[in-house]
Amino acid sequence: MTSNSELREMSDEQLEATAAEAAADLFRLRFQSQSERLNTPSDIRKNRRLIARVKTIQTERSKAANNTPAEA
Template sequence: MKAAELRDMSDEQLELTLQETATGYFRLRLQANTERLDAPSELRRHRRLIARIKTIQRQRLATK
């Protein structure tokens, strides 16, 4: 998901997306520790998406 798409979301949608992404990232980390991942790049994708969402949330807080 691109940053522009995230900026168009409401605060509630961002929070929900963050929770879903963090849960998915947690599951992937567990899977990576117990077995081989089919797509290890998914870990990086989830981690970066979480960072993007948190950055946008902080920017919104700073402008309020």
């Protein structure tokens, strides 16, 4: 499990990779939950929340970059 502080220390590329990996896992888990029984059903919720945390950090960074005054 990745904590918020660990996510904030990651670069933008690492955050993208983490979100893509979590989305792929979420897809696999959703597919698996429909076809068979999951060993840990809470993994679906964990992946959804991880994706949400990554997107929140990305949004915060983009807003901070947009609010920075441009230097002439």
